[in-house]
Structure formats: structure tokens, C-alpha cells
Amino acid sequence: MKYVVLIGDGMSDKPLKRLNGKTPLEAANTPNMDYIAKGGTTGWANNVPKGMPPGSDVAGMSIFGYNPKKYYSGRGPLEAASLGVKLKKDDIAFRCNLISVKDRKMKDFTAGHISTKEAKKIIEKLNKHLGTKDIKFYTGLSYRHLLVINKKLVNKKIITVPPHDITGKKIGKYLPAGKGEDLLLRLMNESEVILHQMKSRATTIWPWGQGAAPKMPSLKKQYGKKGAIITAVHLLKGLGKILGLKVINVPGATGYLDTNYKGKAEYALRALKKHDMVFVHVEAPDEAGHEGDVKKKIRAIEDFDRYVVGTILKATRKTGYPETRILVLPDHPTPIVKMTHTMDAVPFAIYPFPVSSFQFPVKGYNEKEIGKSKLKIKDGYTLLGKFLKGKL
Ligand SMILES: [Zn+2]
Numbered sequence: 001m002k003y004v005v006l007i008g009d010g011m012s013d014k015p016l017k018r019l020n021g022k023t024p025l026e027a028a029n030t031p032n033m034d035y036i037a038k039g040g041t042t043g044w045a046n047n048v049p050k051g052m053p054p055g056s057d058v059a060g061m062s063i064f065g066y067n068p069k070k071y072y073s074g075r076g077p078l079e080a081a082s083l084g085v086k087l088k089k090d091d092i093a094f095r096c097n098l099i100s101v102k103d104r105k106m107k108d109f110t111a112g113h114i115s116t117k118e119a120k121k122i123i124e125k126l127n128k129h130l131g132t133k134d135i136k137f138y139t140g141l142s143y144r145h146l147l148v149i150n151k152k153l154v155n156k157k158i159i160t161v162p163p164h165d166i167t168g169k170k171i172g173k174y175l176p177a178g179k180g181e182d183l184l185l186r187l188m189n190e191s192e193v194i195l196h197q198m199k200s201r202a203t204t205i206w207p208w209g210q211g212a213a214p215k216m217p218s219l220k221k222q223y224g225k226k227g228a229i230i231t232a233v234h235l236l237k238g239l240g241k242i243l244g245l246k247v248i249n250v251p252g253a254t255g256y257l258d259t260n261y262k263g264k265a266e267y268a269l270r271a272l273k274k275h276d277m278v279f280v281h282v283e284a285p286d287e288a289g290h291e292g293d294v295k296k297k298i299r300a301i302e303d304f305d306r307y308v309v310g311t312i313l314k315a316t317r318k319t320g321y322p323e324t325r326i327l328v329l330p331d332h333p334t335p336i337v338k339m340t341h342t343m344d345a346v347p348f349a350i351y352p353f354p355v356s357s358f359q360f361p362v363k364g365y366n367e368k369e370i371g372k373s374k375l376k377i378k379d380g381y382t383l384l385g386k387f388l389k390g391k392l
Pocket residue numbers: 010286287290334341
């Protein structure tokens with residue numbers, strides 16, 4: 001048996017006036033996901049445990065079958081894994097943004113989506129002037145970088161704030177607080193001087209999301225499956241690496257509405273020949289949700305259905321492919337009206353449904369239809385095991 005998990009990031013939503021009370025999933029034409037829901041098991045999964053941030057990293061951990069409460073140690077360590085930086089036992093990894101502050105307010109947490117080329121020069125200079133054997137900067141992409149500090153200098157429980165949460169606010173109240181704050185504040189101040197000299201649009205660094213390397217058993221060890229992941233999102237690539245998944249890069253995968261949907265499906269089918277299971281993640285519906293753009297969200301959902309779900313469904317139902325089970329779900333909702341993630345449960349559908357399973361007949365894959373299902377997975381991270389064991 002082979003297994004495919006198809007993740008439409010942020011797909012689920014709330015009913016909208018603009019859509020006559022329908023949700024984007026309901027309004028979109030999704031024959032393939034409807035087919036999966038009709039011939040399968042449907043229900044709801046809570047991917048974000050209470051009190052945790054509803055990000056794709058936490059929710060993704062649940063989808064991969066790992067309890068975020070037990071394993072999540074911050075965004076920094078995932079960032080490190082995605083950059084191929086091996087953390088040592090005593091390392092604390094911070095996500096390190098290049099940001100723009102004006103009048104002591106958070107003006108732009110992306111420093112105008114600074115280019116990787118410019119950022120690389122900055123990070124190299126910061127490393128040269130501020131780096132020591134216990135403090136190291138690593139270049140990532142655009143405004144997203146990494147700062148690794150030995151735990152003798154900083155406590156991993158130091159309070160830091162995600163810069164995207166305080167846009168337009170005075171930064172004074174949100175600076176690092178706790179053991180190691182003096183060091184972080186010094187690094188921020190000194191980076192300010194260096195960036196000023198470099199005449200960059202970025203005005204300072206902003207360290208946050210810190211943690212030590214998570215100790216997670218591989219997917220092979222935990223579930224006995226050899227897996228691969230296809231995603232454009234570096235955090236999920238990092239998580240995949242930590243779990244021992246093969247990270248497959250697809251040409252033209254952008255993480256946006258112009259992504260190479262069909263290519264992702266085709267690479268997934270190829271990977272399925274060598275692996276027991278493949279995760280395919282598509283970011284586009286989430287991006288449309290953040291923009292509050294209904295039309296784009298519906299288009300992203302329809303493209304995901306047609307080119308990703310459709311391609312995989314069609315190929316795996318043909319003879320010549322091994323028997324395959326498919327799970328479709330979002331990681332978290334990204335409702336149009338909120339323009340950001342929420343921690344609500346998400347609708348899932350598994351095809352085909354096992355003989356022993358309880359089934360609630362539904363007509364399609366959307367919040368209203370799946371609302372008929374009484375199946376609720378309170379701890380979303382247990383869904384994968386049930387899916388693999390054929391219990392659902
Ligand atoms: Zn998002």
C-alpha cells in the first residue's frame with residue numbers, strides 16, 4: 001500500500017456574504033476532492049493544540065503525525081534544518097529577520113522584501129563584526145535568516161516576539177526580555193550601526209522564534225514508512241529533513257498562485273515508486289487568504305483540485321500503480337475576513353474508505369458537507385497513524 005497526503009494550505013474558511021453564504025471551498029469547482037469525500041471517510045482534525053501559534057509549522061507537525069505539544073521547539077530550529085545548518089547540543093537557533101524600523105516603530109518586517117543578494121552581504125558583514133565562536137549568523141532567503149547562540153549566553157525561554165505581529169507598533173515593549181537580553185540588544189544595536197553604514201533599507205536585525213534542535217524520531221522509526229515531501233515552504237522542508245523525509249524540489253514551485261501544480265503532482269507520482277508515502281503541500285490558497293482575495297482563493301483551490309489532486313487521483317486509479325490511499329486536508333484555516341490563520345479544526349477526506357469504517361455520506365469536499373460527519377479528531381497528530389493503519 002502507498003500513501004499520499006495532499007495539503008492545501010489555509011484552504012478552509014467561513015461562509016462569506018460575497019459568496020451568498022458559501023465558503024470558498026463550497027463555491028469552488030472541485031470534482032476531484034468531491035470524489036474523494038464521496039467515496040471516502042470525512043471528518044475534522046484539530047491540528048493546532050490550544051495555546052500554540054496556528055502556523056504551518058505547528059499544524060504541519062500534526063499532519064506529519066507528531067504531537068506539537070511534545071516536539072515543537074520554535075521556528076528557528078526548523079529554519080536551521082532547512083538551511084542545512086546542523087545544530088549542536090548547546091545551540092539555540094533564532095530566526096533572524098532583517099527589518100525596517102522608523103520612528104521606533106515596526107515599519108516593515110521584510111525590509112521591503114530585501115533581495116537575497118543584498119542580504120547575503122549584510123549577514124556576512126554581521127558575522128565578521130559580531131560573530132564569535134558562540135555567536136553565528138547564517139544567510140537564508142530574502143529577509144529570513146538565522147542566528148545561532150550557545151546556550152551559556154542565552155536562555156531558550158527568553159521572550160521574543162514575531163515581528164509580523166507588531167507591524168506599525170512601537171517596538172520598545174516587544175524587545176527581547178529574559179536571560180540573554182543584554183546580548184541580543186547589543187547585537188541589534190550594533191547591527192543598526194552596520195546597516196546604516198551599508199545604506200540598506202533594512203535598519204536592524206530582529207531575532208525571534210528561538211529553540212534548541214527538536215529531538216524527533218524519523219517517520220521511518222515512528223511509522224515504519226519511507227517518505228518524501230514536496231513543498232515550496234522552507235519551514236516545511238526543514239521539518240521534513242528533521243523527520244528524515246526526502247525533500248524533493250520541483251522546478252517552478254513558487255509557493256504562490258503561479259506555482260507548478262502539475263509538476264508537483266508528477267514528481268509526487270514518481271517519488272511514490274521509491275517511497276511508501278509522499279506529502280504534497282501547496283501554499284497558494286493560504287497566500288490568497290492573507291491577501292483577503294476571494295477570487296484568487298477560489299482559483300488556487302480549483303487549480304489545486306484539478307492539477308494536484310486530479311493528476312494523482314487519475315494516475316493512482318489506473319492499473320500499474322500500486323494501491324494507494326489519499327488524504328486531503330488543509331493545515332489550518334486562513335479565513336478571507338481574518339486575513340490570517342486561525343486555530344479551528346479543518347475538514348479532511350480519506351479515499352478509499354476501509355470496510356470497517358463508519359461512514360457519513362457527503363456530497364462533496366467543503367465545510368458544510370463535511371459538517372455532517374460526526375468524526376472529530378481532537379488531537380490532529382493522531383490522524384496520520386489512523387490513516388496509515390487503515391482505521392479510517
Ligand atoms: Zn499563512
